[in-house]
Amino acid sequence: MAMQDRAARTRRELIRCAAAAFEQHGFARTTLNDVCRRAGVSSGALHFHFDNKEALADAVEAEASAALHRAGEMARVRPSGALQALVDASHSLAAVLREDSVVRAGFRLSYDTTRTNGLPLSERWHSCVRTLLAAARDEGALAGGVPMRDAAVAVTGVTVGLAVLSHRDRRWAGQTSLTGFWRLMLPQLACPKAGVRPTPVHTASAAPSRAGGGAE
Amino acid sequence: MAMQDRAARTRRELIRCAAAAFEQHGFARTTLNDVCRRAGVSSGALHFHFDNKEALADAVEAEASAALHRAGEMARVRPSGALQALVDASHSLAAVLREDSVVRAGFRLSYDTTRTNGLPLSERWHSCVRTLLAAARDEGALAGGVPMRDAAVAVTGVTVGLAVLSHRDRRWAGQTSLTGFWRLMLPQLACPKAGVRPTPVHTASAAPSRAGGGAE
Numbered sequence: 210m211a212m213q214d215r216a217a218r219t220r221r222e223l224i225r226c227a228a229a230a231f232e233q234h235g236f237a238r239t240t241l242n243d244v245c246r247r248a249g250v251s252s253g254a255l256h257f258h259f260d261n262k263e264a265l266a267d268a269v270e271a272e273a274s275a276a277l278h279r280a281g282e283m284a285r286v287r288p289s290g291a292l293q294a295l296v297d298a299s300h301s302l303a304a305v306l307r308e309d310s311v312v313r314a315g316f317r318l319s320y321d322t323t324r325t326n327g328l329p330l331s332e333r334w335h336s337c338v339r340t341l342l343a344a345a346r347d348e349g350a351l352a353g354g355v356p357m358r359d360a361a362v363a364v365t366g367v368t369v370g371l372a373v374l375s376h377r378d379r380r381w382a383g384q385t386s387l388t389g390f391w392r393l394m395l396p397q398l399a400c401p402k403a404g405v406r407p408t409p410v411h412t413a414s415a416a417p418s419r420a421g422g423g424a425e
Numbered sequence: 426m427a428m429q430d431r432a433a434r435t436r437r438e439l440i441r442c443a444a445a446a447f448e449q450h451g452f453a454r455t456t457l458n459d460v461c462r463r464a465g466v467s468s469g470a471l472h473f474h475f476d477n478k479e480a481l482a483d484a485v486e487a488e489a490s491a492a493l494h495r496a497g498e499m500a501r502v503r504p505s506g507a508l509q510a511l512v513d514a515s516h517s518l519a520a521v522l523r524e525d526s527v528v529r530a531g532f533r534l535s536y537d538t539t540r541t542n543g544l545p546l547s548e549r550w551h552s553c554v555r556t557l558l559a560a561a562r563d564e565g566a567l568a569g570g571v572p573m574r575d576a577a578v579a580v581t582g583v584t585v586g587l588a589v590l591s592h593r594d595r596r597w598a599g600q601t602s603l604t605g606f607w608r609l610m611l612p613q614l615a616c617p618k619a620g621v622r623p624t625p626v627h628t629a630s631a632a633p634s635r636a637g638g639g640a641e
Binding site: 331369393 | 450451454536537545547548571572574575576579581582583585586587589590592593594597602605608610612613614
């Protein structure tokens with residue numbers, strides 16, 4: 210294996226192990242020694258890649274940010290309309306939070322009160338939700354009189370809430386939870402005269418996977 | 426002032442200061458010295474009331490638990506039906522989270538990953554939501570075919586999500602956010618033939634206050 214490949218693999222492994230430590234102990238109580246031990250690398254090897262714990266947390270959050278971006282992008286290219294794209298984006302986000310421990314840790318870090326400079330991932334998700342709702346309105350797919358702000362707050366609130374609730378009990382992050390929310394919410398949002406009726410289930414074939422992923 | 430009163434006042438002040446420290450630094454990074462300094466009491470005085478940091482966190486969480494209980498109880502005695510009681514209970518909970526820093530810190534502690542023995546406050550809220558929905562169904566106030574599980578998950582998810590989102594930006598916890606959710610959700614839940622139509626706003630006159638409260 211070329212040296213570059215080996216360095217890239219070590220870096221990925223350090224991110225994966227830092228994510229696992231943050232998940233288990235929270236940011237404040239995680240030590241670099243713990244991350245080294247989990248990854249089976251020396252302290253020198255860790256410092257070759259990351260200056261400090263904050264830099265490791267930044268890298269974990271960046272993975273979550275990229276996953277959020279992919280969920281939004283995947284949704285944007287759907288031919289079945291913006292409202293279905295929003296349903297699919299929420300399912301994609303929930304799926305990647307269920308399946309990828311690094312992305313999950315990254316989201317958790319973004320609202321860890323012991324970090325002050327975390328990425329505003331929830332705000333980005335809120336912005337993605339607003340964009341897709343505006344696109345749905347422009348397509349004539351939203352029912353008349355739907356308050357855009359209310360809809361964006363409800364969708365963002367419930368997706369963030371289910372993610373937080375799943376920390377204690379994974380069932381909250383299951384596909385049925387989000388499908389249940391959409392089953393109740395879609396009839397309020399969708400214009401009854403629109404051609405294609407959105408469905409509350411995920412119509413995308415697969416959740417977006419991380420480039421070069423493989424964590425958990 | 427009698428000695429007992431003074432002791433009770435010191436205890437309340439220690440809880441209030443511990444809550445402020447947990448809010449600012451998280452559980453793991455809060456030190457007992459910091460709490461003593463904020464409360465203006467000696468380490469000996471703190472240890473007279475609390476054995477350790479975990480005991481302080483337990484006391485803060487107990488305040489949040491009591492507030493949750495009061496929100497549920499207040500809702501239970503409403504004459505305007507169980508569905509309106511659920512709307513009101515969610516608004517009461519949001520109001521007390523906005524207005525009482527100890528209750529807010531208690532809820533945050535309950536999903537702080539650096540504590541393992543926190544109270545399952547979200548699960549208790551979910552149970553309260555399910556109870557009120559079942560009562561609404563028994564009153565004939567729920568629309569036919571509303572999946573009870575979906576409704577409970579949506580209501581619990583959105584209330585927890587808005588509380589978490591408000592950590593970074595207080596506007597998420599505002600009354601308009603929750604009213605917006607109910608404006609969209611109530612037409613799906615409420616039986617159109619039921620006598621009294623529930624409204625998405627808080628019909629209770631005031632949020633439940635803490636017994637002997639006054640924090641923030």
